[in-house]
Amino acid sequence: MTKKVRTRFAPSPTGYMHIGNLRTALFEYLIAKHENGDFLLRIEDTDQGRKVEGAVDIIYKTLKDVGLNWDEGPDIGGDYGPYVQSERLGMYKGYAEELVKTGHAHYCFCSEEDIEAQRKEAESLGISFKFQDPCKHLSKEEIQARLDAGEPYVVRQTIANVGETSFDDEVYGHIEFDGDLLDEQILLKSDGFPTYNFANIIDDHTMNISHVVRGNEYLSSTPKYNLIYDAYGWDRPTYVHVPPVMKDEHQKLSKRNGDASFQDLVAKGYLPAAIINYIALLGWAPPTEQEIYSLPELIEVFDVKRISKSPAIFDIDKLTWMNGIYLRNMDEDTYFETVRPYLERAIKGPYDLKEIAKIIQPRIDVLTQIEESVDFFDKPGDYDLEMYRHKKMKSTPESALTALKAVRTALENLEDWTEESVHETLLALPKEMGVKNGVVLWPVRTALSGKQFTPGGAIEIAWILGKDESLRRIDTAIARLEAALA
Known part of the structure; x- marks a missing residue:
């Protein structure tokens, strides 16, 4: 019987959702849903010092905003809860002590100073540092005496005589390591909390996680995790290590470097659906030339074998293009409700916002472009004589x-005064005057908007402004031109 596919997104509540983290969640979701499996949400808060107030709510909201709805999690429960690590603390100590009993872990009483002394000695000798734990050689009696005396300790993994070890990864294929070079990681800290790595293994097994998706920086640690799986006699999960999302060829995208989080991108006017579509293509190649995908379409075509080994570079221009496609593909009512808050902030005058929404839909790529592009409806921009000069339109201040x-x-x-009548009137004039359309329409657009670039043309702007306001602005422009040319 084939094991049901179960994946988990297990973020730490340390702030906003950065793009690499969201992409991991997306890949986990797609792997599960492509196979009609389960997608879990687990909050990994064992590092209490880094926990940020409100971060869990941000995780919930982000996943819901992009449609990555989980089947089990802290808020909805499930058969394998609790789904918050700090609520599972009672179990980790027992699992760690079981490893001690079987010789796959040991108590370590060394202080930070002891470890640092070894590190400095390795540096002085010019060799790579690997902690050689003297506590491995303590007798059972010595260990018990120190435990009874209340000495602080950690539980550290025991790695000895492993030799060559290997595992298979869905992205990177068959990978071999010299097991004896692995450092012995801490499993249980002196405060009784498990380390991130140890808690992950226990939780993944006890929650029946079949596929573990994470960054490729964990490839070198995976042999250590496998030794623990093997020590318990548990099946190893299927590993999917993904390449990083890069800012450029040399730098990773990083919250610490101030790179945009999901929340930042939304605040800058990008749609959640466009963001999730774009990040799906960061390191994953679709089977065809298609680039615009709904989430159900991604579920249908997603194949883990098409994840690249190479880093993916985040291209804000490509995201902007894609966002524009999403905006233009919206139906009229959805588009209006999406842009209405931006229009209401920019325009206080008595204009039909639905008509303005229509003229900006083909021309806006990001929602935050809206206010600056339509603010002339309330007040035309300050323009000078040179704005009437346009080589392509063959317009000069005199013409x-x-x-x-x-x-x-x-x-x-x-x-x-209708859109049709304004259209007919303004397009009849160039023919009457024996000039090209631009010789007439460019000056009108300039006079009405005071801008070189507008979302609509002269005809659309004049019709929305209305007769009185259009004539008033044209009168002002005529007066300025006459004064400047006198």
Whole structure:
């Protein structure tokens, strides 16, 4: 009988969700769901010193915002709880002592000073440091006496005469290590808390986790984990080590370096669906040229064998492009509700925000571009004479003045102010004047907006502004041009 696929996302509550962490959660989710398996959420808070207030809520919200809904977790329970490590403390000590009894771990009474003295000696000799624990050679009587005396201790893994050891990884293939070079990691700290590595092993086994997904920096530690699995007689999980997400060719993306977290990207106007689509492609190659995927589509096509061994570089320009695709693919009502808060902040005047939303939809890539692009509806920007000069449109300040006077007369005589009537009127003028459309429309757009770049053209802007406001702005522009050219 095939074992059910069960994966877990096990973040530490230390702050915002960074992109590499979210990608790990996504890969774990896709591996499970592609096989109709279970996706668990577990909070790893054994390092109480790094715990940040409110971070657990951020984890919940982030996963929900991108649609990575978990089947078991601290908030919804499940058959393998509790799902918070600090609530599981009672079990780890027993597991550690079991390893001591079987000779796969030992009590270590060494102080930090003892360890540091060995480290300095190794440095002075120019050799790599590997702690040689003298406590391994204590007799049972000596150990018991020191325990009875209340001496502080840690439980440290015992590694001896291992020889060549190997394991298989879904991404990196068959990997071999010299087991005798492995350092003996601490399993249980002096405060009774398990280390991150030890708690992971116990929790993964007791929660029936089938696939462990983590960064490739853990490849070198995996043989140590395997020795523990083997010591208990447990099946090893399937390993999926993923390459890092890089800022550039040399630097990893990192919260410590101030690189954008998921929350930062959302605040900068990126959609959660676009972010999750983009990070799916960081280190994973889809089977076709398709790049835009819904989460159900990703579940359908995801294949762990297509994860790359090479680091993936985070490209904000590619994410921006993808975000623009998502915005343009929204239906009209969804788009309006998405952009409404930005429009309401930027525009206080009596304009139809739904119509403004329509003209910006084909032209906006990131939500935070909206306010700056539409603020001219309330007040046109400050422009100078040179803005009327446009080589491609064949517009000059002199031709602009002529055009604006003709436009003013035509629009003033327009009785029925609709988008169609404004469109017909403004496009009829270039033909009458014997000039190209840009000679007329560029000056009108400049006069109405005071900007070189606008989300809509002259016709759309004039119609939304209305007759009175359009004429007022054109009058102001004519006066400025006449004064400047006098």
